[in-house]
Amino acid sequence: MKKVFSRPKSLKNVPFHYCPGCGHSTLHRLIGEVIDEMDLQERIIGVPPAGCAVLAYNYFDIDMGEAAHGRAAALATGLKRALPDRMVFTYQGDGDIAAIGTAETIHAAARGELFTTIFVNNGVYGMTGGQMAPTTVLGQTTTTSPGGRIGKRDGFPINLSEMLALAKGSAYIERTTLTSPAHILKTKKAIAKAFRVQLEGRGFSLVEVLSPCPTNWKMSPVEAWKWIDETMVKSFPVGIIKDSAGEKQDAH
Amino acid sequence: MAKVLMRGNHIIGESAVRAGCRFYFGYPITPQNELPEYMAERLSKLEGGVFIQAESEVAAINMVIGASMAGGRAMTSSSSPGISLKQEGISFLAALELPAVIVNMTRGGPGLGNIAPAQSDYFQATRGGGHGDYRTIVLGPSSGQELAQLTYEAFDLADKYRIPVVLLGDGMLGQMMEPAEFPPEVQVKKLPHKDWALTGAKGRPSRFIRSLLLDPIEEEEHNWKLMRKYERITKDEVRYETFALDDAKMIVVAFGTAARIAKGAIKRVREQGLRVGLIRPISLWPFPSKVIKDFSKKARHFFVFEMNMGQMLEDVKLALEGSGEVHFYGRPGGIIPTPLEVSRVITSQYYKKRLG
Numbered sequence A: 001m002k003k004v005f006s007r008p009k010s011l012k013n014v015p016f017h018y019c020p021g022c023g024h025s026t027l028h029r030l031i032g033e034v035i036d037e038m039d040l041q042e043r044i045i046g047v048p049p050a051g052c053a054v055l056a057y058n059y060f061d062i063d064m065g066e067a068a069h070g071r072a073a074a075l076a077t078g079l080k081r082a083l084p085d086r087m088v089f090t091y092q093g094d095g096d097i098a099a100i101g102t103a104e105t106i107h108a109a110a111r112g113e114l115f116t117t118i119f120v121n122n123g124v125y126g127m128t129g130g131q132m133a134p135t136t137v138l139g140q141t142t143t144t145s146p147g148g149r150i151g152k153r154d155g156f157p158i159n160l161s162e163m164l165a166l167a168k169g170s171a172y173i174e175r176t177t178l179t180s181p182a183h184i185l186k187t188k189k190a191i192a193k194a195f196r197v198q199l200e201g202r203g204f205s206l207v208e209v210l211s212p213c214p215t216n217w218k219m220s221p222v223e224a225w226k227w228i229d230e231t232m233v234k235s236f237p238v239g240i241i242k243d244s245a246g247e248k249q250d251a252h
Numbered sequence B: 001m002a003k004v005l006m007r008g009n010h011i012i013g014e015s016a017v018r019a020g021c022r023f024y025f026g027y028p029i030t031p032q033n034e035l036p037e038y039m040a041e042r043l044s045k046l047e048g049g050v051f052i053q054a055e056s057e058v059a060a061i062n063m064v065i066g067a068s069m070a071g072g073r074a075m076t077s078s079s080s081p082g083i084s085l086k087q088e089g090i091s092f093l094a095a096l097e098l099p100a101v102i103v104n105m106t107r108g109g110p111g112l113g114n115i116a117p118a119q120s121d122y123f124q125a126t127r128g129g130g131h132g133d134y135r136t137i138v139l140g141p142s143s144g145q146e147l148a149q150l151t152y153e154a155f156d157l158a159d160k161y162r163i164p165v166v167l168l169g170d171g172m173l174g175q176m177m178e179p180a181e182f183p184p185e186v187q188v189k190k191l192p193h194k195d196w197a198l199t200g201a202k203g204r205p206s207r208f209i210r211s212l213l214l215d216p217i218e219e220e221e222h223n224w225k226l227m228r229k230y231e232r233i234t235k236d237e238v239r240y241e242t243f244a245l246d247d248a249k250m251i252v253v254a255f256g257t258a259a260r261i262a263k264g265a266i267k268r269v270r271e272q273g274l275r276v277g278l279i280r281p282i283s284l285w286p287f288p289s290k291v292i293k294d295f296s297k298k299a300r301h302f303f304v305f306e307m308n309m310g311q312m313l314e315d316v317k318l319a320l321e322g323s324g325e326v327h328f329y330g331r332p333g334g335i336i337p338t339p340l341e342v343s344r345v346i347t348s349q350y351y352k353k354r355l356g
Helices: A023-037 A052-058 A072-082 A094-098 A102-110 A160-165 A181-199 A221-235 B008-018 B034-044 B057-069 B080-085 B087-096 B122-126 B144-161 B171-175 B216-236 B256-271 B289-295 B312-320 B339-352
Strands: A044-047 A063-065 A087-093 A116-121 A170-177 A204-210 A239-243 B004-007 B023-026 B050-053 B074-078 B100-106 B137-139 B164-170 B177-180 B240-243 B250-253 B276-281 B283-285 B301-306 B325-330
Touching (some): A023 A052, A023 A116, A044 A072, A052 A087, A063 B057, A072 A087, A072 A102, A072 A116, A072 B023, A072 B050, A087 A094, A094 A116, A102 A160, A102 A204, A160 A170, A160 A204, A160 A239, A170 A181, A170 A221, A181 A204, A204 A221, B008 B034, B008 B100, B008 B171, B008 B177, B023 B034, B034 B050, B034 B074, B034 B171, B050 B057, B057 B074, B057 B080, B080 B087, B080 B122, B087 B216, B100 B144, B100 B171, B122 B283, B144 B164, B144 B216, B164 B256, B240 B256, B256 B276, B256 B339, B289 B312, B301 B339
Parallel strands (some): A044 A063, A087 A116, A116 A204, A170 A204, B023 B050, B023 B074, B137 B164, B250 B276, B250 B301
Antiparallel strands (some): B240 B276
């Protein structure tokens, strides 16, 4: 019998701890498949977030370096500048990248740093119990936006990917979801494209993935998918946000 | 190599490059701006040299972490408020056991303070301004030549022990021009290989560098491991200088720029027949406790002089363990006292204690 499907080589044989219906499990697998298919396992270094995926190094069989909350873009900058012929990616949640890490992310994009960011957007601080995040939408209830987010009281959500597109150093930014097999495949393609952009030295690349958090949204996995498709995408439209067929970057 | 007349901040940069530093991440803040400027110029002409003016001191220290994880010799610099911003990163460097050099050209504080020289970051440097049980090696240069020497050694110490090393200078040291002779330039490719660095898992199992240890049993053991390292450093890396101690009845303890002022004061009072000497800590951590305790058998009276409100003072008292009297004289906020002024205070204390 021919083996037609297996665990990617670049994922360890370790069961994920993520909640049922969480996007991390799917996303980890997609990244593992892309690393395998592009033959990057021996030359890629990942930077996990502070968040539910903080233990990503237990799952990915690649070199990984821990960053403080929000600092992944700065750490990745140091890594990639020191190892320009290796691949570097960060894997960050919405709080990590768009709250505490906003400055580091914007400036890495502005400098055109040649690493890829996987931005996992689930609209809450998952690991710490479901507090409001920069991408929590208006009306969404979280533990620190009781009764639902109100602009006047809690401020308005941030569309970081659209902001990053303004940075001349960013070459490729796309937003996807995981809410159907077709969308999952699109996410995989986006990740592969982002890695190719890095390989070609074209600039900063980012894939934002709208990801379900059934536990903190207090929904079933099916309801969570529905909520992304019907509500979240209204604030965070899916599709290519920037794709500059830009010139190759100067050697740093 | 011949002596060169250079500004202190430039000396640090030149020495770092000669020590094999190819990664510098910094941010403008007075009185150390000349250092990032020097590194920008110097590294742009070097193969593999990387200079980034980061968006903040926070970003800069995290870039250092990244470059250090990759096995490079990396440095950042700032002054007091900017060093405060780096404290999380320094705690991480210590926890992750990563080598790095952090330069603080101390200015008047607290808060925004001023741009004049001070020594008020001694606590911040030696007590670990960041969270958790950790230490960093702290070196206190007091001359341009020492900037050249200690910056160079800092990189070797950092790599040898996998520890962040703080170079605790001040604004005056950074601005003064003095002659310095530099150690020979290191060949980066010949530096010892770091078998723990992140380089992509080619031909070996993948590895990760992290400080999250959720199991308290693991975290405790990690802390003890760090402690054992710090004990080795305490045994082997103490540095200090002594001056006019043989017959001293009163011993001044001072570091950095304050020690130079103190030396001038001691020379003056010696001319008047006062038997005063100096112990100058060069390693502020590990602190030269033993030499201070040893000399307390010969002289009971200690005179701590610092450009702050009394910080190294506490380490002197701890070192003495009660044997000896300690008088303190300090000028905080960026004031640089003259040797004459300090000599008068020493003289007054000397006669008050009936040593004359």
